[in-house]
Amino acid sequence: MELAERARAALKRCGVDLPAAVLSGGRTVLARTPVTGEELFPVPAADAAAVTDAIGKAHEAFLTWRTVPAPVRGALVKRFGELLTEHKADLADLVGVEVGKIRSEALGEIQEMVDICDYAVGLSRQLQGRTMPSERPGHRLMETWHPIGVVAVISAFNFPAAVWSWNTALALVCGNSVVWKASELTPLTSHACSALLARAAAECGAPENLNVLVVGDAEAAAPLLDDRRVPVVSATGSERMGGEVAPRVAARFGRLILELGGNNAAIVTPSADLDLAVRGIVFAAAGTAGQRCTTMRRVIVHESRAEELVSRIAAVYARLPVGDPFAEGTLVGPLISASAFTSMQDALSAAAADGGTVVTGGERVDVVGDGYYVRPALVRMPAQTALVQRETFAPILYVLTYNTFEEAVALHNGVPQGLSSSIFTTDQREAEQFLAADGSDCGIVNVNIGTSGAEIGGAFGGEKNTGGGRESGSDAWRGYMRRATNTVNYSRELPLAQGVNFG
Template sequence: MSDPTPALADPAVDGAAPAAEPAPEAAVTEILARVQAPEGQGRAIRDAATGDVVGRAPEHTVDDLDAAIARAKAAQPAWDALGHEERSRLLLEAADRIDAAAEALARLLSREQGKPLNGPNARFEVGACSAWLRTAATTVLEPQVVVDDGEVHAELVYRAVGVVGAIGPWNWPMMIAVWQIAPALRMGNTVVVKPSEYTPLSVLALLDVLNQVLPADVLIGISGDREVGARLSSHPDIDKVMFTGSTATGRKIIESSAGNLARLTLELGGNDAGIVLPDADPQAIAEGLFWGAFINTGQTCAALKRLYVHDSIYEDVVSALGALAQQIPMGRGLDEQNVLGPLQNRQQFDIVSRLVEDAKARGGRVVAGGEPAPELGELFYRATIIADVEDGIALVDEEQFGPALPIIRYSDVDDAVASANRLDVGLGASVWSSDREQAREVAARIQAGTVWINSHGGVHPMIPFGGVKGSGYGLEFGVEGLKAVSVPQVING
């Protein structure tokens, strides 16, 4: 997986990737020593799989945040003045540093977040960080001539916004941080990053590697609580907020940013639907369906979370997915053979447990899983396939964000499309068929920011990505992603 971009475009990864040579544990210890709180201070961060203490996160305050924003604001004009070519050079050098530290970063990530090293997981995520950084560094955003009629010449250009506040999630903490950081830095902004309280150490470690190359105060990490996050989105010197997380928190950010009129990019919760048309081959699509739902043990905003299957092939699809769910290895992330890990935190474990128990009580048929796996650890939940459920139950209508996939039977494709569109979310969706043109016709009727054909959840650094409805607004990646962290300016004359 030396080049993660093709794998990211198709998360149906075959089992465990060849293991890289393990970095000495001393490399992880060295990074932690630079980023964690001094001995006896900070908040303990525990291994999601074992409960062991990974390290101690700094507990920055609102005052610390205010000081960081002031430093970032002071550093921004000089960073912007370097120009695109020099900023790109530094970002490419930073990507090289990520590659050099990749194994240590992946091992820290695996311990803190819980995801295994192999498969579409920790090594995959760290590889994606350098891939996205390189793409942002080399993507060209040309001025656009909007009028040139002999009398008027008008160009649309894009300038730096200023200081960007980046608030990240715990599910893909490093990769999503780079999604926010890379285009913002490329366009001449400085960035203040507030990682999730659940996974601060891996993000701070990533920033430490990047800051080996970047000028001082161009990129600053602040590890704090929700009060710090609220202050970041409302601070008068924050010009842009980028947030990935829940819809509920996204609404709070919209409210808190009203005072400073900060520009927003919000990638919020999803409850992605997949529709399997009657001409699909159950065996051919089973692995793609499985990884569309269970990548990162289901803890992905754009994962497949409710699957509608035509009655004529329903049992075949259910059976194929059940067989996969029972055979995919789950366990501690540092064990090389595993490709599914624990839920990252107790709150999410309880949500998955509640939704599955409710589905069982309402007549859902457990095809695989359906219960915790306490022999593996406190936060492990077996990969679960539940059939014979309907719209309206909690497991279908609520975002489970974990390893449990409900499968719903349908007989009319119009009903399946209506079901896919009935919820107030629209991050992603997918259509599965042997007839690509037919699939595209159905896809065009689905209300989602991205609709995949015969895959689900794959992202690419040059393909714009964003949601509709309650899944947020704004685009990331590629040229559109650069525009999103800029302010447009018209040069007329």
């Protein structure tokens, strides 16, 4: 089936007819596919005025939704999860077409959406505050959590559905509405997801416009950063993007949830199980063609194990099936664009100039059409140069060696980003040291697994240039609510705190 036809069929089954939607004219973006490099068809796009209008609609929906009991809000998310399950294959088709993910990864992304809906439904009965002892007799001290308003979700191309759902499922059960600024590279997936959520809302009797989708460029999205009716902005993207977004939202005292760069590493110690390490490293470094925020970009291996580890990774890399993501057996699909390929080649040239050696990979593979398919690259580096300290969003894995554990941790932490990390060791002391306060400085710290593949039950996010935001599980829901500290005087007296006498 032609990719354009495949996309149209999946959209139609999800309740979307995009070609008809653009007949009335107006701004558009062209949907395209990295699988063949071809353009598919135009999709409606928003300008700044349309985004401002979307904020107004979402705000009106919020004013009603915030008064709905949280368990009832959970019923909407439950129905949405059921529709996601029903249309899992359709959405995976769209992710495959627009991002080039292999089938299992595309299906896995949609399953992640189903999982966060399940989590959020349970959360809708657990938005709990605390009751604290008061120092004043006849008083009760407690905290309550309340909906905060419109949540802006700015998502990236590499997870065009899952990251939006992390934010939206939680925002909805917390009593908020959402304006979703989807990536211009993945408008089809975002339209299908939004249509399913709108259907769930209609079936559950929820207000319209609880989620309003806008597809447009950075200039069009500006109102999301500047409008005070948007108290929370959750943005996923590059460090450069975060540097532009953060000051504008902070200038109006808005709240930020940022998920930015990830220059993730694994330490491989003398005691490591190399069978386990090689499997974990290869998936984390080559999965999604190196285009995950949690992609492994550095391996820091003890010099006594370096030759064996490099040899084994190189052997696996050489036989990784690179090709059409819809073909059975493919493990590495295309890069998203020509510019991504250029960035990868520039990084490999810079690595050579820094004294690095490409062990294997890096070359373009002729697969189909004008898609940019590459073999994952393995590069030995003499030191952690300025190049290695930057994130190149492509499948390049730099190998560094170390002598002492302290040196390994220093190399690991010696980059500006702080998202995901891992260590492969069978020495409990080393594992515990890596998890300790003076170990990994990342938001995600793993032992004997790679840097990719986080579960929704834990809070997802990182430190330093990664932005410090948290999404998904644990207590990440608090980022979508406002806290109120309440004191109730049920006595007939009026004692003041700290023994103050104002009589």
